[in-house]
Amino acid sequence: MNIQTVINGKKISVNVKNDMRLLDFLRDELELTGTKEGCSEGECGACTVLIDGSPVNSCLVMAFQIDGKEVVTIEALDEDGNLNIIKDTFLEEGAPQCGFCMPGMVLSAKGLLDQNSNPTRSDVKEAISGNLCRCTGYTTIEDAILKSAKKLGGKNG
């Protein structure tokens, strides 16, 4: 079917198969391979993207379901500058190890910070509780998100 959607700020009109997952549409059709597939059942969060600002597991969404919606992936150009600040802070805090969970983590972080500019550590844990990481123990990721909030708060205020 034909869908109208906005991917990373770009309007597109495209035909998608009824049985295609959003994850496959992004990775195979648009070659946006920053979105990762870790479990295919919505448990690990490696495929997290933002749909109309909310973090969603793209393995559980069909491509046609993004008709009329806006999708942000890790490859998004950083129009408001927030994404780059989050990415830089992840680097500063030493958040990545193997890296496979990172794009999903960054987008869950953006989803949180766009809604809540002053999260507590407990808010952060809740926000990334659907993103599994086997390497880091999550601490540096939480630190990076809390520090990003401060930086963004500073920027916005």
Place this chain on the structure above:
Amino acid sequence: MDKLNIVGKSSFRVDGIDKISGRSIYPQDIKLKEMFHAVTLRSTVPHATFTLNTEKASKMSGVVKIFTAHDVTGKNEHGVLFKDHQVFMDRKINRIGDPLALVVAETLKEAKVAMKEIEVLYNELPGVFCPLEAMNEDAPKIHGDSNIIANMKLEKGTVDFSKCDVVVENTFKVPMVEHAFLQPESAVSYIEDDKLVVISSTQYPHWDRFELSLALGLKEENIKVLNAAVGGAFGGREDITSQIHVALATKTLKKPVKITYGREESFLAHSKRHPMTIRMKIGALKDGKITAMKNEILADSGAYASWAPSVLRKAMTHSTGPYEIENVKVNAKSVYTNNPFTGAMRGFGATQVAVGYEQIIDQLAEELGISTYEIREKNILRIGSKTGTSQTMYNSVPVDRCLEAVKKEMEIIKKKPVNKDMLTGYGIALSIYGTGYGNGFPDVSSNIAKINSDGKIEIFSGFTEVGQGAKTVMAQIASEVFNTSSSNIIINCEDTDKVPDSGTAAASRQTYNTGNAVKKSCEKLKDIILNLAQKELGLNNNIGLEVKDELVYLRTLPSMEITFKDLFSKYKDELSSKGKFVAQTTQMDDLSQGAPYWPYGFNALGVKVEIDPATGRINVVDGVFAQDVGRAINPRLVEGQMDGGFVMGLGYALYEDINLVDGEIKNRKFSSYIIPTAKDMPTLKKIIIEDPEETGPFGAKGIGESVTIPAAPAILNAIYDASKVRFTKLPVTPIEFMKKFGNKYD
């Protein structure tokens, strides 16, 4: 030691921003023109002979070819120690998940549809799933005429418990668990000129090339292995999985081929952590001095040996913990069963035995009426101590400092308010981990350091960045020698055509072994540069010449200088140097006496747990972790390992268990195999203990495995403190907790 400029600083990861931005390329991200897709048909029964009928499937739409054992062009076998795996089965199925065939099709969907049409007729054989039963003479045999892969003994002094004032014994059971790296296995192969190229995520590209050459019947020089980004490994990427399959298809079809496993197949395909039954008996004198220990270890290796003897050796030699005990006797066995095969996983046998020795020492303290700190202080290894293998600890043995740091912090933690609705407990654990392959095995790393045409320093070494930060560490070591920023060092480690073999990213050996090779080669290259600069600058010797930021200058007259780039334009071929490092270990004797590993790393961990007495839910709410690192090349990376190792150990203690029914993994999804989330992770205070190791690069030791070992026993000791129930079987799930805790009051 001279002042260090780069080593000891938390430089940003060299691969960091690409990973954060989704730009790092894992094999599943690769798409080539005219690329076929392949899926693996795996056995659904644990022990059987079988026949395959691929006729119908091979005629299905899009199918290019179905590969079976007949199509293997070299030897139909592989394996890290013994060649007991088959590329495709043709003799006998030994476990659920054994590869039977590979369907190659134009699209992934077509390959999957066709695979369902392959007919498999099984002639099932009786299986054996219990390692104890597997040792019976009449048990079904997996390979050959005995299921016992290894039977080892260790004897030091004479164990005589009648001479002890207090004796304690217990049996500990630790489960089979899964690495659960986030990136499932994937591999892509293609032909480039006359070479077969295989891209995968591996812990050891040179070993993969060797195994590929045997199975494909190709010379190693005709194969190139490229290591893509590796999405976690923890030992689970040491045994080869999809690489031979994909390469065989490309070799035969002359087209690019790709294989990517889903999560369930990943659970089936790679090794697991050895489940072990560990029987321990320990005796001490009234004053708390431990004088005797006797341990028996039985490990289930599943259907294949993988690293069974090596894991067992590490378990056996580490079963006395970081303690000096005069009289020790250990027997350790590893056996084949029809269960999933087990192999390397973070800690490699040393993780399992710590669950025993760190609990039994707490039991001993209780019997003696002394504190858990005091018993450890009385028995820990110190400079001059001898281990259970009679190896002398001659430098960098800061067990005491680790323990002291944790003791101090735990006093603070204990003063914090407690939740009165919960059972609260505090527990500590120490651990020991010996680096390297060990036991005299040649443990070699190599590096070539070069200056390139831009005057930049390049290092070439076949180590693997699995997420631990090896690329950043090697860059920091090189930049320290050359007095330049680590971002100026160009790292080459992924391509077997370009880099020398540096062994596995395993056994916590990369920082120590490859770090030493990098340092040696860089120091030699620096000498070459100084001598060439002396010549170019017309000096009568090279004294006082120094390098900084790709420039050589005379310290007494800094205007006298020459750039690396200028030197390259004249001395191109001379600006290269090789460095090699071989770890010093000896082969142990028949009673397992000798110096099997070096160096040893230590740590201490203290935790506070809260248990909901109504539900049995256990939370680790606070903790302090002191880790001996020799010297921290990059403190932030060290802390990242400490956090990550801890949480993996937490999963081992509280959640993780491969649920096997007649050899079948029932929980092969993240919805049923539970690994810790951010909500499970407490704030952990991390203390880095530096006590430079004389033979380490700038004094550094590896810590990748050490960091996971103390978590489970510390948590179990805290659970005991809270509930007065000693859990000897992992994991302590809420149900398991309530079963024993509830019974206490019955």
